Amino acid sequence: MEAVEYLLDLAGIGRKRMKLCWVSAAEGQLFVDYVTQFSEQTQELGPFSPDEFKVPLAAVEQTLDSPRIRWLLGMSRQLTERENVYHEKVDPEEYKGLLHEAIEEEYEKAMVLEVIKEGPQLVREISGRIGLPKPRVSFWISQLRNTGQAAIEGYDKTTPKFVALAA
Amino acid sequence: MSEAFEPKILAFLCNWCAYAGADLAGVSRLQYPPAIRVVRVMCSGRVDPLFVVKGLKNGFDSVFVSG
Numbered sequence: 270m271e272a273v274e275y276l277l278d279l280a281g282i283g284r285k286r287m288k289l290c291w292v293s294a295a296e297g298q299l300f301v302d303y304v305t306q307f308s309e310q311t312q313e314l315g316p317f318s319p320d321e322f323k324v325p326l327a328a329v330e331q332t333l334d335s336p337r338i339r340w341l342l343g344m345s346r347q348l349t350e351r352e353n354v355y356h357e358k359v360d361p362e363e364y365k366g367l368l369h370e371a372i373e374e375e376y377e378k379a380m381v382l383e384v385i386k387e388g389p390q391l392v393r394e395i396s397g398r399i400g401l402p403k404p405r406v407s408f409w410i411s412q413l414r415n416t417g418q419a420a421i422e423g424y425d426k427t428t429p430k431f432v433a434l435a436a
Numbered sequence: 437m438s439e440a441f442e443p444k445i446l447a448f449l450c451n452w453c454a455y456a457g458a459d460l461a462g463v464s465r466l467q468y469p470p471a472i473r474v475v476r477v478m479c480s481g482r483v484d485p486l487f488v489v490k491g492l493k494n495g496f497d498s499v500f501v502s503g
Binding site: 285291293305309311312 | 447454456458460462471480485490492493494495496498503
């Protein structure tokens with residue numbers, strides 16, 4: 270869930286839109302307190318518009334669904350609490366760093382893919398839409414082309430336009 | 437806006453902990469905001485990170501997970 274919070278912040282939706290807390294069966298009052306507090310917090314944030322966040326939401330969904338993130342999340346305890354056969358263990362802080370790095374990368378890639386799903390676009394246009402430096406966009410485009418998820422479609426003079434291919 | 441904004445919160449509650457807690461709150465007639473829509477799950481471990489995104493995508497203002 271820490272990963273989801275991090276990703277929501279990254280997408281500009283904000284971690285305040287979700288909450289995880291522990292309540293036992295005997296703690297009715299505690300439940301009421303949590304719900305009241307969270308409800309007030311949501312009230313302050315105001316309504317959430319899924320249309321406004323359509324592209325980031327789709328990218329967040331794609332990121333959480335990616336094999337890389339799934340694997341990292343699923344292996345978190347194995348990596349940080351148990352040793353492998355070489356008696357190696359990953360430090361929890363190091364694991365967190367790795368996870369954040371992976372999330373950032375997968376999210377950037379997903380954003381690029383989501384934008385070119387809307388039609389052929391230049392690297393410059395994609396970069397402008399998602400505020401990612403052009404070399405970064407080019408890098409993800411080449412990755413996406415290698416995996417058969419994107420292709421060139423049309424040119425603006427000599428500059429190629431990219432489009433997403435259906436999976 | 438003339439009408440006050442009424443948040444819609446999606447809540448995933450564990451059958452054995454928070455759901456029973458919510459039940460207890462109801463039985464003891466404790467007041468809490470009507471904003472939450474509860475989905476009962478057999479364990480909060482059942483809640484996949486994707487559920488949170490799907491909830492937001494489908495028009496909920498925020499998501500609450502409790503177990």
